[in-house]
Amino acid sequence: MNPTAAGPEILLFRPPVPPPPGWEVPNLYLLGRQEVTLVDAGYAYAQAADDLLAAAAGRPIVRIVLTHGHTDHAGAAAALRERTGCRIVCHPRDRATLRRRFPELEVDQEVREGDVIAAEDKRLQVIDTPGHAPGHIALWIEEEGTLFTGDLVTGAGSTFVGPPEGDMVAYMRSLDKVLALPAKRLLPGHGPLVPEPQKRIQELITHRRLRELQIGKILEKGPHTLGEMVETAYGGLIHPGLKGAAFITLLAHLDKLAAEAKVGFQPSGAKPHERSYFLTVPTPLPY
Ligand SMILES: [Zn+2]
Structure with missing residues (x-):
C-alpha cells in the first residue's frame, strides 16, 4: 500500500524503486486536501515524478519543502519542479550543497528558524536543526503535536553525522531542541513513524x-x-x-x-x- 495515512491529511509515500546501493529508502510526506505540499522529494530515478504525481492523485503539487539537501531527499526535486512548476523551499545553509549536487535545481524560497509555511490550513513552523547537514530543518505543526524530523531523528538506527558537512556539537544541540517540544508524533525521514517522541529522542542522545x-x-x-x-x-x-x-x-x-x-x-x-x-x-x- 503506497501511499499510506500518516496523520490528518498527511500521507506517507516511499519510492517504490529501490535506492542506489548504500542508501536507505526515504519517507516522503504529502500534505493537503486540494493541493499538495511535499515534505522531501526522494532520490532521482526515471519515474520519480510520475510516481509522486500518482501519489498526489490528481491534486496539484504546489511546493516541495526540503528538510536538507542530501541526494536521497532532494534528488527528484528538479524533475518534479520541471513537470509541475512547484516551488522549492529550503534553508539557505543547504543551498550550496544543492547547487553542487543538482546544478539544474532552482530554489524558489528560503526559510529560516521561526518562519511559517502555510500548507492549506496547516501551519508548518520551521525549526533550524543543523548537525546532520548544515541547513537541516524540522517542521513543526504545533496544533497537532506533529514534527517532521528529516534525518535529525530516524525511526530506527542512528543518523550519520560526518564532518565536514556534519557537526556533532550542532547535532546534539538540535536533538535537545526538539526534545523540548511537546511533540505527540514524529514523522521521520527514514524508518517507521515514531509514536513516542521523547523516548526515541532520548534514546538517540x-x-x-x-x-x-x-x-x-x-x-x-x-x-x-x-x-x-x-x-x-x-x-x-x-x-x-x-x-x-x-x-x-x-x-x-x-x-x-x-x-x-x-x-x-x-x-x-x-x-x-x-x-x-x-x-x-x-x-x-x-x-
Ligand atoms: Zn541526509
Missing part, C-alpha cells in the same frame, strides 16, 4: 553519550590515533566496507570533544588520520 564514554575509556589507556580507536571501539566486528563511516563518526565525536576542551590532539596542524588524540580531563567524561 543516550546512544551518542555512550559513544563519548567509550572514547573516554579508550583514551584513558593512553593516546590513540583515529585508526586505532576504530579498531578498539568496533573490535574485529566491523565490516571492512563500514570502516570509513566508523572513522568519520568517531571523528565527529572527537571534533565535538575537542571543541568542548575535553580532548586534545598532536601535532596541532595534522590531518585527522595523522593525529594522536589524548584526554585533557579526567574520565568519565563530564557531560
Whole structure:
C-alpha cells in the first residue's frame, strides 16, 4: 500500500524503486486536501515524478519543502519542479550543497528558524536543526503535536553525522531542541513513524553519550590515533566496507570533544588520520 495515512491529511509515500546501493529508502510526506505540499522529494530515478504525481492523485503539487539537501531527499526535486512548476523551499545553509549536487535545481524560497509555511490550513513552523547537514530543518505543526524530523531523528538506527558537512556539537544541540517540544508524533525521514517522541529522542542522545564514554575509556589507556580507536571501539566486528563511516563518526565525536576542551590532539596542524588524540580531563567524561 503506497501511499499510506500518516496523520490528518498527511500521507506517507516511499519510492517504490529501490535506492542506489548504500542508501536507505526515504519517507516522503504529502500534505493537503486540494493541493499538495511535499515534505522531501526522494532520490532521482526515471519515474520519480510520475510516481509522486500518482501519489498526489490528481491534486496539484504546489511546493516541495526540503528538510536538507542530501541526494536521497532532494534528488527528484528538479524533475518534479520541471513537470509541475512547484516551488522549492529550503534553508539557505543547504543551498550550496544543492547547487553542487543538482546544478539544474532552482530554489524558489528560503526559510529560516521561526518562519511559517502555510500548507492549506496547516501551519508548518520551521525549526533550524543543523548537525546532520548544515541547513537541516524540522517542521513543526504545533496544533497537532506533529514534527517532521528529516534525518535529525530516524525511526530506527542512528543518523550519520560526518564532518565536514556534519557537526556533532550542532547535532546534539538540535536533538535537545526538539526534545523540548511537546511533540505527540514524529514523522521521520527514514524508518517507521515514531509514536513516542521523547523516548526515541532520548534514546538517540543516550546512544551518542555512550559513544563519548567509550572514547573516554579508550583514551584513558593512553593516546590513540583515529585508526586505532576504530579498531578498539568496533573490535574485529566491523565490516571492512563500514570502516570509513566508523572513522568519520568517531571523528565527529572527537571534533565535538575537542571543541568542548575535553580532548586534545598532536601535532596541532595534522590531518585527522595523522593525529594522536589524548584526554585533557579526567574520565568519565563530564557531560
Ligand atoms: Zn541526509
